[in-house]
Amino acid sequence: MPLLMKPPTHQPVLLSEALEALKAASGGLYIDATVGPGGHAAAILQSSSPDGRLLGLDADPEAIATASLNLTPYQSRFILRNGNFSRLGAVAASLGLGEAQGILFDLGLSSLQLESAGRGFSFQKDAPLDMRFGPSQTTTAAQIVNTHPEEELARLLREYGEEPRARAIARHLVRQRPFQTTLELAAAVAQVAPQGHLHPATRTFQALRIAVNGELDSLKEALPQAVALLAPGGRLVTIAYHSLEDRIIKEFLRQESRDCICPPGVIPCRCGHKATLALISKKVIKPSLAEALSNPRSRSARLRVAQRL
Numbered sequence: 001m002p003l004l005m006k007p008p009t010h011q012p013v014l015l016s017e018a019l020e021a022l023k024a025a026s027g028g029l030y031i032d033a034t035v036g037p038g039g040h041a042a043a044i045l046q047s048s049s050p051d052g053r054l055l056g057l058d059a060d061p062e063a064i065a066t067a068s069l070n071l072t073p074y075q076s077r078f079i080l081r082n083g084n085f086s087r088l089g090a091v092a093a094s095l096g097l098g099e100a101q102g103i104l105f106d107l108g109l110s111s112l113q114l115e116s117a118g119r120g121f122s123f124q125k126d127a128p129l130d131m132r133f134g135p136s137q138t139t140t141a142a143q144i145v146n147t148h149p150e151e152e153l154a155r156l157l158r159e160y161g162e163e164p165r166a167r168a169i170a171r172h173l174v175r176q177r178p179f180q181t182t183l184e185l186a187a188a189v190a191q192v193a194p195q196g197h198l199h200p201a202t203r204t205f206q207a208l209r210i211a212v213n214g215e216l217d218s219l220k221e222a223l224p225q226a227v228a229l230l231a232p233g234g235r236l237v238t239i240a241y242h243s244l245e246d247r248i249i250k251e252f253l254r255q256e257s258r259d260c261i262c263p264p265g266v267i268p269c270r271c272g273h274k275a276t277l278a279l280i281s282k283k284v285i286k287p288s289l290a291e292a293l294s295n296p297r298s299r300s301a302r303l304r305v306a307q308r309l
C-alpha cells in the first residue's frame, strides 16, 4: 500500500488488561460498542482466532470507515455498524447475533477524532465549534455556547465539566458570544479560568462534548442492554476516562451485583431485584507507569470488569 494511503492509527488503551478481562477465545462472539479505529477490535479478533466473531459499533461514521480499513485482515469475522450504543440491543437483535461472550466499552474520544481537523474536539486546533460524533446529531457545540441561557450554561459546565469556575466562565461567555471556533472559545475561557496543570479550557470542552453527544445518558441506557446481551459467564469490560462516566459504571455494577437494592432499613426486601453480574475487579484497573508515560491519553483511564451470572 502506498505510504500516503496508510490508514491512521490510534494507540489502544489498557490493551492487554482489556484482553485479559474479556478472555477472548475462538468461537466466541464479542461486541466492541466503541470500535473507533479498531485497535481493541483487531486484538480481540486476533485473540479469538480462528473463528471468533466481532460486532463493532461506533457513533462516528468516520471511525467506522477507518475500522473497516484497519480490520481488513479479519474480513469474514466482523460486522461494523454506525450507531449509538444506546441502541446496542436493537442493533444486535437486527443482526440476529445471539448471546455475546464479551462486550467492551472504551469510552470517550479516539486520538484520531481529537487530532482531526474540522471536528472541533480540541482546544489546541482551530476548527468550527462542532464536537458531534456524527452528522445524525443535530446540536453542535456552537449552538449550545451561543444560545443557552447563562444559568443553563453554568449548570452544564458544573455537571458535565466538574468546572469549579462554572458561573464565572458562563457569565463571561454569555457577554463575549457569539463564538465560531474552538480557539476563540478556548481564549475566552482562559481569560477567566486560571492556568493549572490542565489547560483552562479542558473542563469546558469536556462539558460541551458530553452535552452535544448526550454521552452520559447513552451510557446509562447502554449498560443494561449490554448485560442482557451477555451469555452466562460473559464479560462486561469498561474503560472510562473521567469520573462522571466511571461513577455511572461503578454504581451500575454495584447495583447489578446485589440481590436486593431496597433502600436501607426496608426489611423484608420489596424490590425483588436479583443480581445479574459478579464483580471480577473489585478495584479499578489503571494503566501501568510505562503505558502512562508512553501514551499520555491513557493516564486517566479506569478499567472495570464484571461477569454475567
Ligand SMILES: C[S@@+](CC[C@H](N)C(=O)[O-])C[C@H]1O[C@@H](n2cnc3c(N)ncnc32)[C@H](O)[C@@H]1O
Pocket (backbone or CB within 6 Å): 010, 011, 012, 013, 033, 034, 035, 036, 037, 038, 039, 040, 041, 057, 058, 059, 060, 063, 083, 084, 085, 086, 106, 107, 108, 109, 110, 133, 215, 218, 219
Ligand atoms: C476511545 S475511542 C475507542 C478506541 C478503540 N477502542 C480503539 O482501540 O481503537 C471511543 C470511540 O467511542 C465512540 N463513541 C463514544 N460515544 C459513543 C456512543 N454513545 N455510541 C457509539 N460510539 C460512541 C467514539 O466515536 C470513539 O470512536
